[in-house]
Amino acid sequence: MSADVNRGNRPRSPHLQIYRPHILMVSSILIRITGNGSTVGMLLVLWWMLAAAAGPEVYAAHSAWLFGWWLSYIVWFGVIWALWYHMLGGIRHLVWDEAIGLELDTAEKLGWAIVIGSVIGAVLTSVLLLIF
Amino acid sequence: MSYQTDRKRAAGKGSLAHGAEHQLEVTYSSYAMATLVVLFLFRIAPLMGQDYDALVEGLTKPFNFVIAGLFVVSTTYHWRFNIKKVFEDYVPKGFDFGGMIVTTMLGWFFCGLGLFALVKILIASMIG
Numbered sequence: 001m002s003a004d005v006n007r008g009n010r011p012r013s014p015h016l017q018i019y020r021p022h023i024l025m026v027s028s029i030l031i032r033i034t035g036n037g038s039t040v041g042m043l044l045v046l047w048w049m050l051a052a053a054a055g056p057e058v059y060a061a062h063s064a065w066l067f068g069w070w071l072s073y074i075v076w077f078g079v080i081w082a083l084w085y086h087m088l089g090g091i092r093h094l095v096w097d098e099a100i101g102l103e104l105d106t107a108e109k110l111g112w113a114i115v116i117g118s119v120i121g122a123v124l125t126s127v128l129l130l131i132f
Numbered sequence: 133m134s135y136q137t138d139r140k141r142a143a144g145k146g147s148l149a150h151g152a153e154h155q156l157e158v159t160y161s162s163y164a165m166a167t168l169v170v171l172f173l174f175r176i177a178p179l180m181g182q183d184y185d186a187l188v189e190g191l192t193k194p195f196n197f198v199i200a201g202l203f204v205v206s207t208t209y210h211w212r213f214n215i216k217k218v219f220e221d222y223v224p225k226g227f228d229f230g231g232m233i234v235t236t237m238l239g240w241f242f243c244g245l246g247l248f249a250l251v252k253i254l255i256a257s258m259i260g
Contacts, residue, residue, distance in 0.1 A: 032218070035214055038207075038211075039211060039215075042207050042208070042211060042242070043242075046204075046242060046245055046249070049200075049249035049253070050245065050249045052184070052187055052188070052249065052253055053249035053250075053252035053253050053256070055256070056185075059184045059187070063181065066181075067180065067181035080173070080177075083169055083173070087165065087169045087170075090162045090165065091162075091166055093162070094159065094162055094163070094166075125173050125174075125177075128174075129177055132178055
């Protein structure tokens with residue numbers, strides 16, 4: 001039996017016009033935004049790999065685009081933050097799948113933890129990558 | 133009393149009669165990604181932006197090469213399943229099915245592209 005999902009009439013998730021913003025809503029929305037950010041990162045990594053596979057001259061030309069100017073630093077920092085946020089949010093989801101941390105108070109703390117943790121992780125990773 | 137496993141009893145249920153399998157596929161790839169993202173950030177990302185010879189030498193080290201390959205496979209697999217969710221939630225009915233087919237094919241294409249690039253870099257390093 002196929003499921004009757006009736007997608008034509010149901011409201012779009014996550015009902016921004018109904019509920020006031022709170023940390024669980026914001027952290028959930030950020031999971032989707034950082035998922036899209038990670039998609040950009042995936043495409044950039046593929047670009048980098050293909051440029052390297054094409055040989056030294058092609059790699060040098062594309063490397064200047066990928067790493068050699070101010071906007072690339074901003075984009076890569078965004079990708080690194082998106083990766084950290086999406087990973088920590090995913091780990092939170094795996095924890096919730098085990099029915100752990102579902103109490104409202106704990107869930108809100110987890111929401112703040114992934115926001116703060118992702119910023120710290122992204123800054124530390126970026127600094128380490130710039131140093132080494 | 134049912135002798136079926138929990139997984140078998142859940143199979144075929146949920147959204148589009150595939151929700152239970154989708155949940156498991158995303159869960160398994162999430163466990164892989166949680167490990168591979170950290171390894172990628174600390175083993176492969178430092179190679180990005182380096183000159184060509186240093187990049188090839190670093191990327192073709194056995195451990196790094198395996199990490200990069202697994203990262204490509206796992207990322208495109210995870211992407212393929214989660215992009216379905218985006219289509220279900222945000223794309224109007226009528227466009228969603230075709231979109232899901234296109235993104236599924238794109239997922240396989242990106243995976244093949246990444247693995248092709250890695251193998252080509254490895255062969256180039258062996259030839260010199």
